[in-house]
Amino acid sequence: MNLDRDLVSPEPEGDERAIEAALRPKRLAEFIGQARVREQLSLVLESALRRNRPPDHVLMSGGPGLGKTTLAMIIAAELGAPLRMTSGPALERAGDLAAILSTLAEGEVLFIDEIHRMARPAEEMLYLAMEDFRVDIIVGKGPGATSIPLDIAPFTLVGATTRAGLLPAPLRDRFGFTAHMDFYEAAELEQVLYRSARLMSVDLPADGAWEIARRSRGTPRIANRLLRRVRDFAEVRAEGVVTREVAATALDLYEVDAEGLDRLDRAVLGVLLRRFGGGPVGLSTLAVAVGEEPETVEVVAEPFLVRQGLLARTPRGRVATAAAWTHLGLTPPPDAFGAAAVATLFDDT
Numbered sequence: 001m002n003l004d005r006d007l008v009s010p011e012p013e014g015d016e017r018a019i020e021a022a023l024r025p026k027r028l029a030e031f032i033g034q035a036r037v038r039e040q041l042s043l044v045l046e047s048a049l050r051r052n053r054p055p056d057h058v059l060m061s062g063g064p065g066l067g068k069t070t071l072a073m074i075i076a077a078e079l080g081a082p083l084r085m086t087s088g089p090a091l092e093r094a095g096d097l098a099a100i101l102s103t104l105a106e107g108e109v110l111f112i113d114e115i116h117r118m119a120r121p122a123e124e125m126l127y128l129a130m131e132d133f134r135v136d137i138i139v140g141k142g143p144g145a146t147s148i149p150l151d152i153a154p155f156t157l158v159g160a161t162t163r164a165g166l167l168p169a170p171l172r173d174r175f176g177f178t179a180h181m182d183f184y185e186a187a188e189l190e191q192v193l194y195r196s197a198r199l200m201s202v203d204l205p206a207d208g209a210w211e212i213a214r215r216s217r218g219t220p221r222i223a224n225r226l227l228r229r230v231r232d233f234a235e236v237r238a239e240g241v242v243t244r245e246v247a248a249t250a251l252d253l254y255e256v257d258a259e260g261l262d263r264l265d266r267a268v269l270g271v272l273l274r275r276f277g278g279g280p281v282g283l284s285t286l287a288v289a290v291g292e293e294p295e296t297v298e299v300v301a302e303p304f305l306v307r308q309g310l311l312a313r314t315p316r317g318r319v320a321t322a323a324a325w326t327h328l329g330l331t332p333p334p335d336a337f338g339a340a341a342v343a344t345l346f347d348d349t
């Protein structure tokens with residue numbers, strides 16, 4: 001993997017999980033940004049606590065590193081409930097899920113990350129569990145097989161997905177509350193950075209925090225990671241103080257550009273502009289041209305490029321905007337898509 005890919009990839013790298021655990025906000029009041037989600041969730045949790053009943057099941061959708069796992073942990077903490085964590089790919093058979101469901105304590109929070117990747121039989125078992133707190137255990141095979149109903153303790157399911165569109169409707173409909181996590185504003189990421197700098201004892205003046213925040217792709221995981229790299233640079237070259245200049249020099253060195261674009265982002269734009277004249281071009285063609293899986297291009301690179309107004313997903317394929325040409329230092333052709341033209345083609349559902 002490329003150095004810069006590791007640095008701005010929204011997925012956790014190496015032993016990052018342990019570092020992340022230390023930087024995680026533990027309560028809703030400490031959770032920065034996502035104001036609407038925070039407020040809605042606090043109402044759901046408060047009313048459940050007042051009624052002394054588990055809250056509705058919660059679905060969180062949004063890109064990697066935006067705080068879904070953190071929120072799941074906060075939900076359990078706010079409810080004073082134990083938390084069980086698993087993920088869709090670990091639930092290959094219905095039995096895997098039954099083993100978890102049948103041992104849940106009353107009121108426990110069950111977090112299923114990447115819930116869209118759960119196998120079909122497990123998914124079907126989950127429907128009944130979510131609705132009636134019951135599972136049907138199939139005993140035996142073929143015509144002699146019987147199903148034994150088993151009551152399970154009332155629990156709260158918290159599902160997280162980067163691909164809400166891939167969830168089958170019957171599963172989506174069983175969540176009482178859906179929280180959509182969006183990219184963070186740079187001002188919010190600044191607050192994330194101040195908090196992390198305090199916990200890591202890093203000297204971070206305001207101009208340095210701003211420089212890192214605006215290059216963090218709207219993602220707290222990346223903000224924290226860039227802070228660690230800039231801290232390393234500052235310790236070796238600048239007596240530990242993360243000024244704007246220090247941050248900018250360090251991030252240039254790591255090839256994170258002024259808008260936070262990394263090598264994959266620039267490769268996607270570069271191919272789109274230089275090889276396909278700005279598009280439209282299909283996702284799979286684009287992915288082959290940059291040597292990545294279509295899902296990586298779609299989930300990791302594109303949402304940020306769309307948000308920055310550099311790329312549009314249209315019914316005819318991916319299109320670069322005039323701003324994309326300028327960003328790569330190229331002259332936009334006269335027919336390049338401006339914001340207004342893109343809006344007429346826009347289909348980002």
Ligand SMILES: Nc1ncnc2c1ncn2[C@@H]1O[C@H](COP(=O)(O)OP(=O)(O)OP(=O)(O)O)[C@@H](O)[C@H]1O
Nearest residue numbers: 020023024031032064065066067068069070220221
């Ligand atoms: N709102 C926030 N305030 C402060 N820190 C945050 C916030 N959201 C996320 N973080 C930090 O970002 C890191 C990544 O968050 P988290 O693991 O919750 O993301 P995620 O959406 O679950 O990602 P993935 O789906 O890849 O697991 C954590 O270390 C956490 O400290």
